[in-house]
Structure formats: structure tokens, C-alpha cells
Amino acid sequence: MGSQKTPDMSRVPEHVPADLVRTIGLTMGPEFLAAPHAFMADLHRTQPPIFFNPAEAEQAKDAWMLTKYEDCYYVLRHPEIFSTRGATPFPRDPDNPFKFIPLEIDPPYHRRYRNILAPIFSPQGVGALEGYIRDLANTLIDEFVDKGECEFTTDFGRPLPVSVFLDLMGLPQEMRDEFVSWAVGLLHSQDRSVAEQSMMSIVTYLQQVIREKSENPDDKVISTIIQAKPDGQPMTGQEIFGFVLFLFIGGLDTVFATLNNVFLWLAQNPERRREIIDSPDNISNIVEELLRANAVTFSGRTVEQDCELRGVKMKKDDKVTCILPAANFDADIFDNPLEVNFHRPRKPILSFAGGVHSCMGAHLARLEMKVCITEFLRRIPDFQVKQGARIEYWPGGVIGPKSLPLTW
Ligand code: HEM
Secondary structure (H helix, E strand, O other), rough: OOOOOOHHHHHOOOOEEEEEOOOOOOOOHOOOOOHHHHHHHHHHHHHEEEEEEEEOOHHOOEEEEEEEEHHHHHHHHHOEEEOOOOOOOOOOOOOOOOOOOOOOOOOOHHEEEEEEEHHHHHHHHHOOOHHHHHHHHHHHHHHHHHEEEEEHHHHHOHHHHHHHHHHEEEEOHHHHHHHHHHHHHHHOOOOHHHHHHHHHHHHHHHHHHHHHHHOOOOOOOHHHHOOOOOOOOOOOOOHHHHHHHHOOOHHHHHHHHOOOOOOOHHOOOOOHHHHHHHHHHHHHHHHHHHHHHOOOEEEEEEEOOEEOOOHHHHHOOOOEEEOOHOOOOOOOOOOOOOOOOOOOOOOOOOOOHHHHHHOOOOOHHHHHHHHHHHHHHOOOOOOOOOOOOOEEEEOOOOOOOOEEEEEO
């Protein structure tokens, strides 16, 4: 591949065979950024199913890379071998370390934490939000429908999941612009000081909110976490903070990026928009297939005990990255995987990972996708990418276009 660089062998542990070492520029390289999903689908042709990537890139840092569905599925379902210890790439203050909860807790304790929010994130729990999400989508569309154009990412893709998140958490909607700017600063700034400043603002704000809600609880997510006793005891301040912060990190950018990818595809496929509008009864399959073809993130794990996968020997403390978008394009599981087929036989997609840590927000994310696609196409059935606009992607661990100017 053009972007394959000479690997830095000083980063490669001794037990890794030299012929499995590949530096491919995942999440950062020019070929990835030109067309990320095509690049990841192509990994099945261009790379071995398991290879070692010695690189600085956050999601791919000095880790085994897995592209096959079957291998990712296995890793995600064996937390006793592949732990989430140290699985997230976010730097933390070594003097004041905290865990991202529930992701960084392994079984058996994991379930106690996850159960705290299970009713809120169940299909029934999130179903109660449908009317709210529909109204919100329409209020955002009202702002631009008569203009004949919008910048989808800032006018719709970003504010919608942030408003839903604020509602779930029990935070004031007036914080929306602030949250948008923190999320952009933390997750997308190329300038480290901006990312640090955003993190500080989030930390200060969340700590203040946690204090306030400890005194005046409501029935929303933050208060539910504060009042929970997973071990028979209330959680420590640090645990509460790690839980709330992870929801912010895990729940905002993922929906944003998925919406942006899906609406780019819709803008480029007029006859498929018509198909969606004409088949309201098939909307769940449509959403599932669009999520399969537009997976936005990865699952990182740390090897807990020496093991072997597909004949490749892995050692304790090795890092493993499941390239979930590539797994969704595995032709052994999904026939003709690059085709977007709304009548595909149902098989579990890996966009939300799988196993004990499968995404807790998956029902909510599916609902947000369903409502946004339905309402946008109802109000604006015909649209295209603005002439002359160049689509560029964010580098990093959540894949999506930076901006998406649409006209109609
Ligand atoms: C389309 C949108 C979303 C995508 C693609 C997505 C993707 C994922 C993935 C891949 C994981 C597993 C991570 C791993 O295995 O290392 C995960 C976990 C998680 N996600 Fe999501 N997510 C989305 C939306 C949300 C939302 C809206 C929320 C909540 C507000 C959320 C909360 C969580 C939580 C709490 C976990 C950890 C679950 C556990 O460890 O038990 N996600 N998500």
C-alpha cells in the first residue's frame, strides 16, 4: 500500500514475527483519511487478518490489529483473556487516576456497575425519549429548511446528540453550545493545549454538577449514578466522575460521527433515499444496515494471559485493537459486504462491539438514527452535497467527516 511506512522495529516486542509487522496509517494516514471505510474494507485484501502495528496513532498504538469478524467476536466475548484494563487511549493524571466506568471494569464486578443504568438504557427506557428526539430534530430542521442549505455537522449532527445527552443526564439545555465546544476541543483539536483546556472545563463542570446533584437529586442519569450502591456502598467521588465522564466521551461523538457518515451517504444516493422513504416498515433493518456500513470506532483490549489466536501467539500485556468497521466488511459473514442492502439477512453487526461491554447506548443510538433519518427525509427528501465541497475526515478514533455542507 502506498501509505505503508517502514515499521519502527524498536516498538515491536520480540515475540512478534517480523512478517506480521505493518504500519498502515490507521486513523491518521493520508490513504485512511481519503476514504476511511473503503480503506478498512480493503484491509481484508491488503493485510493479514492479524498484524502488529507499531505506531503512534492513538487507536493503533503498538497493538495487534484484528480485521476478521470471527476474531473480533471471540476477543470481545472472552474478557478473562482480553481485558479492558487500560483499554481507552485517554491520558489521565497519574496522581489522580480514575477508571472509565463501566468500560474499564472487568467481570464479575462489571455487571454491578452496568446494572445501575440498565433500566434507563433499555429499549423501553429509551423508547420514552422518542417524542422528545422527534421534536428536537424538527426544531433543528425548522432553523434551516427554508434556506435551501445547511452545514449538517454543526446545524444538526452535533446539536442533536448533545441535547439528548443533556436531557438524559439532567443537565440544562442552555449548556448545549458549551458542551459542543468542549466535545470538539477534547476529541478533535490538533492542539494539545486546547484538548487539555477542554478536559479541564469538563472536569470542573462535572464535579460541580455532581456536588449539586448529591444535595438535590432528580431521576436522571447523574443522580442515579450518585445514589447507586454497586457494592453495597455508595461509589467514591472518583468512581462517579469516571462513570459520568465516560458517558460524555462514549455517547456524544459516536452518534455525531455516525449521523454525519450516514447523511453523507444519503446525500450521494438519491435512489436509496427514495427506497427508505417508500419503506417505512423496514426502518429497523435500514438503520441496522447503515450502522453496519458506517461503523465509527474500535475496541481496545489488553491480553491478560498468553494465548494464541488464528495461530498468532500473543503475550500477557500485549495490546489488541478490534477494527470493528473492518469486521463489518468481512465477506465471510456479510455477502458482498460493500453493498448497502436493506434486505440483508440479520446477523449481529459489530458497530457497538459485543460481549459484556457491548455498547450500553446502542438502543438509544439506534432510536436517534431512526428518528433523524425519518424526520429529515420527510421534511427534505432531496438534497445533495454542496457543489465544490471537499469532504475531509477527522483523524483519530471516531471516524466521520469534518463538515458536510448540503443543499436542496
Ligand atoms: C452510534 C453511536 C454509538 C456507537 C457506534 C457506540 C459504540 C460503542 C462501542 C464500540 C463500545 C464498546 C467499546 C469497547 O468494546 O471497548 C461502546 C460501549 C459503550 N457505550 Fe457506546 N456507542 C454509541 C453510542 C452511545 C451512547 C449514545 C451512549 C450513552 C449515552 C453510549 C454509552 C456506552 C457505554 C456506557 C459503553 C460501555 C459499556 C460497558 O462497558 O459495559 N454509547 N459503545
